[in-house]
Each structure stands twice: as structure tokens, then as C-alpha cells.
Amino acid sequence: MASLITCPHCGLRPKEEFAIRGDASRGRPEPMDSDEAWHDYVYVRANPRGRTLEHWHHVAGCRRFLVVERDTATHEVYSVVDAAEFARRAAQ
Amino acid sequence: MVRDYNNRHALEQKLRSAPTPSAADHLMVGHWRTMATVLARTGQAEAVRQAIASVPELSLRFSGPGEWLVVSEVEAPSGLVRRLGELCDGRAHVVDQSDGRVVFRLAGPNVRSILAKGIGLDLHPAAFTIGGSANALCGHIPVNLARTDEDTFELIVPRSYAESLFDDLTKMGRAFDLTAAFSD
Numbered sequence A: 001m002a003s004l005i006t007c008p009h010c011g012l013r014p015k016e017e018f019a020i021r022g023d024a025s026r027g028r029p030e031p032m033d034s035d036e037a038w039h040d041y042v043y044v045r046a047n048p049r050g051r052t053l054e055h056w057h058h059v060a061g062c063r064r065f066l067v068v069e070r071d072t073a074t075h076e077v078y079s080v081v082d083a084a085e086f087a088r089r090a091a092q
Numbered sequence B: 001m002v003r004d005y006n007n008r009h010a011l012e013q014k015l016r017s018a019p020t021p022s023a024a025d026h027l028m029v030g031h032w033r034t035m036a037t038v039l040a041r042t043g044q045a046e047a048v049r050q051a052i053a054s055v056p057e058l059s060l061r062f063s064g065p066g067e068w069l070v071v072s073e074v075e076a077p078s079g080l081v082r083r084l085g086e087l088c089d090g091r092a093h094v095v096d097q098s099d100g101r102v103v104f105r106l107a108g109p110n111v112r113s114i115l116a117k118g119i120g121l122d123l124h125p126a127a128f129t130i131g132g133s134a135n136a137l138c139g140h141i142p143v144n145l146a147r148t149d150e151d152t153f154e155l156i157v158p159r160s161y162a163e164s165l166f167d168d169l170t171k172m173g174r175a176f177d178l179t180a181a182f183s184d
Helices: A035-043 A083-091 B043-053 B077-088 B111-116 B159-176
Strands: A004-007 A011-014 A019-023 A051-057 A065-071 A078-081 B026-029 B035-039 B056-064 B067-072 B092-096 B100-106 B131-137 B141-149 B152-158 B179-182
Touching: A004 A065, A004 A078, A004 B056, A011 A078, A011 B043, A011 B131, A011 B159, A065 A083, A078 A083, A083 B111, B026 B092, B035 B077, B043 B056, B043 B067, B056 B077, B067 B077, B067 B152, B077 B092, B100 B111, B111 B152, B131 B152, B131 B159, B141 B179, B152 B159
Parallel strands: B026 B179, B056 B131
Antiparallel strands: A004 A011, A019 A051, A051 A065, A065 A078, B026 B100, B035 B067, B035 B092, B056 B067, B100 B152, B131 B141, B141 B152
């Protein structure tokens, strides 16, 4: 696992300060979407090899949610952005 | 049943023994220190920071974007909250933390070697400048670390962690004959 994360608010930090909160690439379904869509969202997890987007929570630092883009095979970290900033970019 | 509320310091049991003369590296535990968290409203972070930074006796400790721990050596808890309320003028939420946190002040020539045993931050004088502060992990305990002087660091922890952090710091400092006492 990537062992050093550059938090946009705190700088370079060890991974022990973070909690991984899951896939950041998929959005939440609408309230009235089908049961299948909700079942997929709540229970079905991919286990990708390669580049992934994940929510990381900087629990022991600034307590902000971050979106970390990293490679699960090579442990390389490509980018780290605040989740609010990530959502703003996605909305555009 | 009614019980008297006994306002004890979190480390009263640990620091009971008679004070020994302090060595070169010394850990001071603030008996009662006044502090409050300030959380700025959206878009008001810079205005709030400037308002508080304009008062020299208030020390700002970074704990997140738009969020600080404000420490005062002179004010009483109620006075600090009132003062911050006036300074922020509705642009921030202010919550008193004086009874909820304990301040450790670690000073001495080996302070960086001691802290490096538990904290994964670059503590080099050029990287962690005087007045700098950060939230970090000390072992498994979340602390707010601040550099207040050339070789002086302050660690602020929730009071329920104070005993564990005290034990950890004494172990981390044993190789340097670290001594500990209440500061007042």
C-alpha cells in the first residue's frame, strides 16, 4: 500500500494517519432508483488491479476527506485532492 | 446520590512524586491552560485567521482548513471565549476546550530526537519553523504539535489520552534522561 500521502492541507504524511473509506469513482444512486442499483452501490465491491480512485479520511490530521488516485499493484500515488474539490470538478 | 464534582488534573496521579531537579531535556505539563477551538464559516477562514493573529497573546495552532486551536497564557476560559467571539464577530464557531485538553511542553537540546521516536513529521528547524503547528500521530495518539521556541515543542492532547501520552513520552525520553513536572 502507498505509504506516504501528500495531503493538500497537511503535506507529506504516513499512511497510518489515514482511514480508507472505499471507492470514490462511483456516485450514490438516486433515492428512487431500482433495488439492483442500490444493492450494487451498498454491497458490491470491485477489487481492481491498477489505477483506482479512493476516499481517504485524514483522521489524525486535518480530518478532511481526500480522493487519492493510486495504483494497487505498484503502490504509486498519482494525485491527492480534497473531496470537496473533487466533487466541484466532477460537477463542472 | 449527589457527589461533589472534584476537578482533578488528568496527570495528578502520574506526577505525584516530589519534583526532581529538571535535566537538560524537560517535560512540563501545563497545570491549567486556556484554549478553544475556532471553526470558521465557509469562505471566512482568512478573515478569521487575520483577526485572531492580530492579537499577540493568542497563539493559533493549525488543526484543519479553517479550523484552529487558540491557546492563551493570560486569559481565563470564559474570557477567552468572549474575546474570540468579539474578534470573529459571527464568522466562526468558538468552543471552549480548556478542561478537555492537556498541554505538554517538551524542551531541551534532544527534543527532536525524542519526538522522532513517535512522530512521522519532518522536525528539522528549517522544515518545522517557530510558530508552525500540525495535527499528527504520536505513536497511536492524535496530538496537535507546535513549535513555540528554538528547541521547544508543545503537544496538545485530549485529556483522556494524557496518561498514555505521558507514559509514551517518558519512554521516548528515557535515553536522554528526560525529567517531568507540572509547570506551575
